[in-house]
Amino acid sequence: MDEASNSGPLYLQIAERLARAIRAGTLKRGERLPSVRELASQQSVSASTAVQALRWLEDARLIEARPRSGYFVAARPALLPEPQSSRPGARSRVVQLDELGQEVLRQSVEPGLISFGAACPEPDLFDQDRVRRALTRVVQRHRDLLCTYPLGPGREELRRAVARYALGLGCELQPDDVLITSSCMEAITLCLKAVTKPGDVVALESPTYFGFLEILQSLHLRALEIPTHPRHGMSLDALQLALETQPVKAVLVVPTLSNPMGSCMAVAERKRLAQMVLRHDVALIEDVIYNDLAEQEDKRRAVRSFDSSGHVMICGSFSKTMAPGLRLGWVDGGRWAQALHKIQSVQSGAQTAVVELALADLLNQAGAAAALRQLRATLARRVDEARSLIADSFPKGTRVSDPGGGFILWVELPGGLDAVALYEACLAENICVAPGSMFSASPRFRHCIRLGVGGRWGPEHPQALRRIGALAAQLLDAALIKRAA
Numbered sequence: 436m437d438e439a440s441n442s443g444p445l446y447l448q449i450a451e452r453l454a455r456a457i458r459a460g461t462l463k464r465g466e467r468l469p470s471v472r473e474l475a476s477q478q479s480v481s482a483s484t485a486v487q488a489l490r491w492l493e494d495a496r497l498i499e500a501r502p503r504s505g506y507f508v509a510a511r512p513a514l515l516p517e518p519q520s521s522r523p524g525a526r527s528r529v530v531q532l533d534e535l536g537q538e539v540l541r542q543s544v545e546p547g548l549i550s551f552g553a554a555c556p557e558p559d560l561f562d563q564d565r566v567r568r569a570l571t572r573v574v575q576r577h578r579d580l581l582c583t584y585p586l587g588p589g590r591e592e593l594r595r596a597v598a599r600y601a602l603g604l605g606c607e608l609q610p611d612d613v614l615i616t617s618s619c620m621e622a623i624t625l626c627l628k629a630v631t632k633p634g635d636v637v638a639l640e641s642p643t644y645f646g647f648l649e650i651l652q653s654l655h656l657r658a659l660e661i662p663t664h665p666r667h668g669m670s671l672d673a674l675q676l677a678l679e680t681q682p683v684k685a686v687l688v689v690p691t692l693s694n695p696m697g698s699c700m701a702v703a704e705r706k707r708l709a710q711m712v713l714r715h716d717v718a719l720i721e722d723v724i725y726n727d728l729a730e731q732e733d734k735r736r737a738v739r740s741f742d743s744s745g746h747v748m749i750c751g752s753f754s755k756t757m758a759p760g761l762r763l764g765w766v767d768g769g770r771w772a773q774a775l776h777k778i779q780s781v782q783s784g785a786q787t788a789v790v791e792l793a794l795a796d797l798l799n800q801a802g803a804a805a806a807l808r809q810l811r812a813t814l815a816r817r818v819d820e821a822r823s824l825i826a827d828s829f830p831k832g833t834r835v836s837d838p839g840g841g842f843i844l845w846v847e848l849p850g851g852l853d854a855v856a857l858y859e860a861c862l863a864e865n866i867c868v869a870p871g872s873m874f875s876a877s878p879r880f881r882h883c884i885r886l887g888v889g890g891r892w893g894p895e896h897p898q899a900l901r902r903i904g905a906l907a908a909q910l911l912d913a914a915l916i917k918r919a920a
């Protein structure tokens with residue numbers, strides 16, 4: 436035992452000893468750690484000291500807790516520290532986005548650009564033949580459908596398939612309450628229209644998905660950004676305070692793999708959130724678009740599964756997990772379900788029926804679960820590779836998220852580096868990244884970038900990631916020289 440482990444509180448001495456064993460490889464990735472009771476008895480300490488030591492290791496990302504199984508050495512090494520919890524201001528803001536977001540979206544699909552700007556897996560990661568066959572089958576079987584005007588809330592086959600799918604998220608939905616939409620974004624827009632009017636306040640994660648801010652802006656809603664932890668998601672203590680002190684009309688949240696931080700709320704927090712919105716009689720709009728990509732099964736459970744009062748409106752689509760080109764979304768608006776049906780029928784009406792039937796067919800196929808497992812594994816390898824490239828080539832002091840699934844990385848750059856300047860420098864070399872300022876109604880994330888690593892991935896992509904790191908280092912040096920002058 437060295438000197439360091441003989442000083443400081445007892446729990447820290449134990450934690451540091453275990454940390455050294457993990458870093459040296461004595462305790463290997465995935466290996467089970469002693470239980471609280473075993474650790475307490477081995478070290479002759481109380482159970483609460485053992486718990487403190489394990490918590491410290493968990494916070495240091497060296498170990499992870501698995502429900503009902505105990506603690507294990509983390510699967511992924513903590514190469515860089517994770518971004519800090521966000522601390523947005525306590526006031527709601529009018530959303531006034533500049534052109535940057537739309538520009539990045541346009542560029543992210545431009546041929547010739549090496550893109551980390553988009554948040555969608557590339558076509559090759561899906562079973563394209565399966566999707567094509569499903570669509571062809573429908574067109575052949577229902578010969579009059581392409582020339583029949585669609586009406587109503589969506590084909591019953593698909594509403595049933597969605598209700599069956601939602602059982603996997605822990606939710607019992609009635610097919611009659613499910614509404615098929617053109618996309619997840621339409622589903623969220625409908626929910627907001629049902630429960631807010633211009634000038635109302637909507638609470639959301641900070642940073643949040645750029646598309647949500649665009650919807651808020653178009654509906655003239657105010658954004659109240661809530662402090663968010665990069666791994667555990669929206670702070671419910673902060674949300675609670677906001678609900679008690681501000682006129683929040685709706686909460687919009689992505690509890691699993693939020694975009695861009697990649698955070699996942701703990702199951703107990705999901706339950707607490709459902710109870711909180713009931714107590715405050717506020718609508719919760721839950722976006723479950725990434726739930727199927729969560730590595731840990733318990734993180735796929737929706738907040739809606741804890742809702743017995745209809746306060747949680749659940750929205751999703753399969754554009755990240757099954758067939759981006761089919762694009763359809765769905766929503767069950769809980770106590771507002773009928774209102775959503777009405778708004779949609781006035782606003783846009785029904786979707787293309789052949790696409791609905793093809794999606795129902797795909798959802799009901801036995802191979803869907805295996806395809807998802809494969810997608811998750813491929814994305815996890817990408818994320819690992821990208822994180823270690825960032826650790827190798829980005830300037831010292833960089834922080835990067837360690838999402839429990841998906842394909843989005845949130846990078847905090849050191850020294851107050853201006854991410855818009857980095858975005859421009861990258862673009863000059865045909866590389867596209869998304870500057871952090873897109874993901875907030877405030878200029879708070881100007882030193883961050885979002886990297887989507889689910890898109891096309893050739894040999895030029897790792898090289899481009901290294902180049903982004905080099906450009907960041909150059910900009911940082913230039914800023915230091917300027918400051919010193």
Ligand SMILES: Cc1ncc(COP(=O)(O)O)c(C=O)c1O
Pocket residue numbers: 554618619620621644646689693694722724751752753754762763764
């Ligand atoms: C959290 C979140 N919700 C919704 C969407 C958009 O989904 P859709 O394509 O179904 O509208 C995205 C796309 O990036 C997203 O990140």
